Amino acid sequence: EAGVAQSPRYKIIEKRQSVAFWCNPISGHATLYWYQQILGQGPKLLIQFQNNGVVDDSQLPKDRFSAERLKGVDSTLKIQPAKLEDSAVYLCASSLGQPYNEQFFGPGTRLTVL
Amino acid sequence: QKEVEQNSGPLSVPEGAIASLNCTYSDRGSQSFFWYRQYSGKSPELIMFIYSNGDKEDGRFTAQLNKASQYVSLLIRDSQPSDSATYLCAVNLDSSASKIIFGSGTRLSIRP
Numbered sequence: 001e002a003g004v005a006q007s008p009r010y011k012i013i014e015k016r017q018s019v020a021f022w023c024n025p026i027s028g029h030a031t032l033y034w035y036q037q038i039l040g041q042g043p044k045l046l047i048q049f050q051n052n053g054v055v056d057d058s059q060l061p062k063d064r065f066s067a068e069r070l071k072g073v074d075s076t077l078k079i080q081p082a083k084l085e086d087s088a089v090y091l092c093a094s095s096l097g098q099p100y101n102e103q104f105f106g107p108g109t110r111l112t113v114l
Numbered sequence: 115q116k117e118v119e120q121n122s123g124p125l126s127v128p129e130g131a132i133a134s135l136n137c138t139y140s141d142r143g144s145q146s147f148f149w150y151r152q153y154s155g156k157s158p159e160l161i162m163f164i165y166s167n168g169d170k171e172d173g174r175f176t177a178q179l180n181k182a183s184q185y186v187s188l189l190i191r192d193s194q195p196s197d198s199a200t201y202l203c204a205v206n207l208d209s210s211a212s213k214i215i216f217g218s219g220t221r222l223s224i225r226p
Contacts, residue, residue, distance in 0.1 A: 042216035105157040
């Protein structure tokens with residue numbers, strides 16, 4: 001069974017530029033998550049999708065971040081414009097959902113904003 | 115109070131000994147609990163999950179859950195240098211919405 005795929009793996013941009021990340025979850029996983037992980041911290045949930053609907057985006061900085069999951073499969077996360085503090089690893093995870101909701105993570109995208 | 119708390123470490127344990135990692139959580143309604151291992155520069159990898167009070171064993175790993183005390187732990191027996199990593203505790207806060215919150219992780223170092 002293929003795991004969660006993410007691209008790109010690394011991205012370096014200047015502040016105020018835009019960037020987009022892509023995620024393809026494990027086949028059949030209805031729930032998809034985007035996390036931001038800053039060095040030395042645990043992953044912080046940005047947005048959670050159930051199929052193609054948003055379940056939780058309370059911690060997504062909506063003035064600059066956006067995400068979509070068209071057709072309930074692939075998802076993209078966009079940052080526009082980027083700030084220095086957005087430098088982090090962006091992790092995508094997917095799960096089958098309840099009852100136990102085990103999440104499986106992709107390799108992540110390391111973003112550096114200069 | 116943070117929703118999921120872990121001691122950041124580093125926790126140093128001699129090879130072959132038992133490593134004990136602890137996690138507390140704030141929401142009494144939490145349903146399921148996860149331990150992830152994260153090597154430096156890699157993404158989190160699921161080790162175990164537990165949802166009932168008591169112990170759950172898988173090889174050298176044992177997860178322990180005490181919902182009354184809002185406490186979950188991970189024991190690693192016969193610690194190996196390859197166990198050196200950051201261990202993340204994650205809690206499913208709301209079973210209806212599948213919302214999962216992570217602690218900040220405990221760095222574990224196994225010394226030969």
